Amino acid sequence: MQTQKIVVGIDIGGTNTEVGLITFEGNILQRGTMPTRGRGPNFEHYLNSLTDLIHSMLNKQNNIELCGIGIGAPNGNFHTGAIEFAPNLEWEGIVPICKLLSQRFQGIPIKLTNDANAAALGEMLFGAARGYTDFVTITLGTGVGSGIVSNGQLVYGHDGFAGEIGHTTVYPNGRLCGCGRYGCIEAYLSASGLVKTALELMVKYRTASVLGDIPPNKLQSKDIYEAAVSGDWLAQEVFRQAGETMGLKLADVVATLSPQAFFFVGGVTKAGDILLDPIRQSLERYVMPIFKNKVKILPSGLPGIDSAILGAGALVLNDIKLHNKPS
Amino acid sequence: MQTQKIVVGIDIGGTNTEVGLITFEGNILQRGTMPTRGRGPNFEHYLNSLTDLIHSMLNKQNNIELCGIGIGAPNGNFHTGAIEFAPNLEWEGIVPICKLLSQRFQGIPIKLTNDANAAALGEMLFGAARGYTDFVTITLGTGVGSGIVSNGQLVYGHDGFAGEIGHTTVYPNGRLCGCGRYGCIEAYLSASGLVKTALELMVKYRTASVLGDIPPNKLQSKDIYEAAVSGDWLAQEVFRQAGETMGLKLADVVATLSPQAFFFVGGVTKAGDILLDPIRQSLERYVMPIFKNKVKILPSGLPGIDSAILGAGALVLNDIKLHNKPS
Numbered sequence: 001m002q003t004q005k006i007v008v009g010i011d012i013g014g015t016n017t018e019v020g021l022i023t024f025e026g027n028i029l030q031r032g033t034m035p036t037r038g039r040g041p042n043f044e045h046y047l048n049s050l051t052d053l054i055h056s057m058l059n060k061q062n063n064i065e066l067c068g069i070g071i072g073a074p075n076g077n078f079h080t081g082a083i084e085f086a087p088n089l090e091w092e093g094i095v096p097i098c099k100l101l102s103q104r105f106q107g108i109p110i111k112l113t114n115d116a117n118a119a120a121l122g123e124m125l126f127g128a129a130r131g132y133t134d135f136v137t138i139t140l141g142t143g144v145g146s147g148i149v150s151n152g153q154l155v156y157g158h159d160g161f162a163g164e165i166g167h168t169t170v171y172p173n174g175r176l177c178g179c180g181r182y183g184c185i186e187a188y189l190s191a192s193g194l195v196k197t198a199l200e201l202m203v204k205y206r207t208a209s210v211l212g213d214i215p216p217n218k219l220q221s222k223d224i225y226e227a228a229v230s231g232d233w234l235a236q237e238v239f240r241q242a243g244e245t246m247g248l249k250l251a252d253v254v255a256t257l258s259p260q261a262f263f264f265v266g267g268v269t270k271a272g273d274i275l276l277d278p279i280r281q282s283l284e285r286y287v288m289p290i291f292k293n294k295v296k297i298l299p300s301g302l303p304g305i306d307s308a309i310l311g312a313g314a315l316v317l318n319d320i321k322l323h324n325k326p327s
Numbered sequence: 328m329q330t331q332k333i334v335v336g337i338d339i340g341g342t343n344t345e346v347g348l349i350t351f352e353g354n355i356l357q358r359g360t361m362p363t364r365g366r367g368p369n370f371e372h373y374l375n376s377l378t379d380l381i382h383s384m385l386n387k388q389n390n391i392e393l394c395g396i397g398i399g400a401p402n403g404n405f406h407t408g409a410i411e412f413a414p415n416l417e418w419e420g421i422v423p424i425c426k427l428l429s430q431r432f433q434g435i436p437i438k439l440t441n442d443a444n445a446a447a448l449g450e451m452l453f454g455a456a457r458g459y460t461d462f463v464t465i466t467l468g469t470g471v472g473s474g475i476v477s478n479g480q481l482v483y484g485h486d487g488f489a490g491e492i493g494h495t496t497v498y499p500n501g502r503l504c505g506c507g508r509y510g511c512i513e514a515y516l517s518a519s520g521l522v523k524t525a526l527e528l529m530v531k532y533r534t535a536s537v538l539g540d541i542p543p544n545k546l547q548s549k550d551i552y553e554a555a556v557s558g559d560w561l562a563q564e565v566f567r568q569a570g571e572t573m574g575l576k577l578a579d580v581v582a583t584l585s586p587q588a589f590f591f592v593g594g595v596t597k598a599g600d601i602l603l604d605p606i607r608q609s610l611e612r613y614v615m616p617i618f619k620n621k622v623k624i625l626p627s628g629l630p631g632i633d634s635a636i637l638g639a640g641a642l643v644l645n646d647i648k649l650h651n652k653p654s
Contacts, residue, residue, distance in 0.1 A: 085617075133485070134484055134485040146583075148583070148584075150477060150482050150484070150489075151480060151482070151483070153478060153480075155477050155478070155584060156478070156585070157461055157477070157584050157585020157586065158460070158461040158585050158586060158587045158621075159585055159617075159618075159621065160585070161585050161617055161618070162477075162583065162584050162585035163583070164582040164583065164585075164615060165582065165583055167582045167615050168578075168579035168582050168583060169575060169578065169579055169613070170499075171499060172497075172498060172575060179615055179616065180616060181613065181615065248496060248499060251495075251496065252495035252496055252579065253583070255491040255492065255494045255495050256473075256475070256489065256490070256491065256492055256495060256580070256583065256584075257475075257482060257484050257489050257583075258483070258484020258485050258486055258487070258488050258489035258491075259484065259485060260485045286496070286508065288491060288494050288506055288508065289506065289507060290412075290488055291486075291488070294485075294486065
């Protein structure tokens with residue numbers, strides 16, 4: 001029986017860490033999960049659990065060859081291989097995860113990037129962006145992230161932190177953002193941004209809305225989506241305004257990078273065309289004439305639950321494929 | 328005597344076409360110029376004059392080997408090799424200049440891009456961006472252009488028209504721009520944008536200014552610069568506001584692409600630190616905390632008069648160097 005080459009994809013989220021054994025074709029042979037939190041600020045404790053989990057998964061497989069480990073994590077820096085000052089993780093400062101993990105998996109290439117970049121690579125290798133050389137993935141969830149692929153390469157930038165489209169200004173002097181700046185797109189398109197827009201519309205209009213029955217601290221983007229589907233005008237208007245705002249900003253990205261498409265991933269994008277249609281209309285309204293009707297707004301082609309680990313696996317797989325490419 | 332390898336750099340401007348014979352080290356052996364306009368809409372007439380000029384220049388040199396021709400032109404598309412719908416040139420529609428010129432210079436590689444991209448390549452090969460892998464040139468003149476270099480490569484985008492940072496929105500519902508959209512950075516930072524800001528400030532404040540002695544149709548950015556140098560408060564305020572606006576937009580570009588530096592070229596940038604200092608201050612005020620004090624705002628390292636032809640030459644030279652690079 002022939003040995004099957006695989007990579008490990010690790011997605012470190014604020015709550016859970018998901019691990020997958022992934023074939024070179026993007027099939028997930030096996031999944032594992034463990035809580036990210038609960039072991040305190042000492043990163044070694046977390047790393048022990050993670051190493052144990054990976055080994056236990058590998059031991060269940062026969063005839064496999066581990067070819068690499070890819071990691072997606074908040075504030076993961078591709079250039080340094082370290083998680084740097086991630087606000088939502090227990091470990092403080094700079095965590096050199098690639099270096100520390102490679103002491104436990106010697107000789108295995110290990111790569112790190114942030115979750116949004118990993119999502120872009122996953123989309124390119126296994127998802128709806130196959131065959132695309134110029135595209136951007138936009139991650140809408142707790143925050144707004146982005147991964148940029150230009151000329152077939154992920155854009156990391158000089159210090160590894162490129163792709164922070166979520167923290168570009170869409171409305172100068174607008175809403176305060178979690179990053180401390182004002183008017184970032186994240187303050188409008190994140191899950192909590194949509195909630196704020198709902199409250200803003202309750203202030204502005206006199207329309208009755210079922211969203212007014214939910215305390216603001218409990219109101220979630222899922223509630224807004226469900227109300228919109230049920231025909232609640234105010235909830236629908238939240239998505240129209242979100243689309244307007246996103247399209248205005250994407251027109252900037254089109255002028256800057258001229259991508260073929262934007263792919264939307266993350267919890268908020270479960271709203272589907274209720275969100276994507278207003279984005280499409282707004283983009284066409286605001287984009288420069290030379291780019292009109294050229295740029296697609298599409299949902300991710302990867303199942304939500306697998307997207308993150310496939311993306312992490314794609315990170316190291318992309319490197320392996322690049323090196324093996326005949327030149 | 329050894330043969331010297333050279334390239335021809337051609338800068339097609341709205342008024343004049345400049346031609347240079349350029350060594351691989353970036354020395355200009357010889358310069359030539361001809362008017363771009365005056366031969367009517369038939370591009371062949373222009374091409375005849377251009378071909379004659381190049382041949383006459385080449386004939387004056389001994390022991391040279393022509394290795395390529397690079398062209399910078401408004402709306403020049405790298406992917407198609409055509410000047411496409413340039414609003415300020417006499418030829419309409421799509422002009423396949425690379426194809427037509429290669430019939431006259433058979434076997435010689437000929438490359439085209441727009442003037443802003445050419446400026447970025449010129450800066451990288453011969454100017455202040457030598458050794459930089461991630462940077463952006465911003466061209467401030469009649470319009471606002473940009474050339475983006477990411478990971479050592481010029482970003483052309485899917486259709487060849489990336490780098491239109493001049494037409495990204497800085498103030499939604501702001502000034503009408505020449506492109507038909509509202510609030511583009513070009514409507515504020517171009518030469519005529521500065522004039523508009525001067526008029527706006529005359530409306531807003533009661534301060535006396537020498538700029539009020541010049542009819543608006545005659546007021547030029549040079550006048551504003553000279554008044555600012557002479558201590559005119561309103562003229563100085565024009566540059567402070569221009570810096571504020573530019574810095575706000577550059578903070579977006581930093582979050583998106585994480586460049587090491589911005590290089591400023593073009594007529595308006597002759598204002599030097601009167602313009603660049605307010606941009607620096609504004610960028611630091613608006614940029615995400617992780618990027619603070621990391622990104623430089625610098626003037627071009629190329630003499631203005633040579634920048635465009637060196638950039639055009641760099642376009643084809645960069646290709647030659649990439650192909651000859653040991654892999």
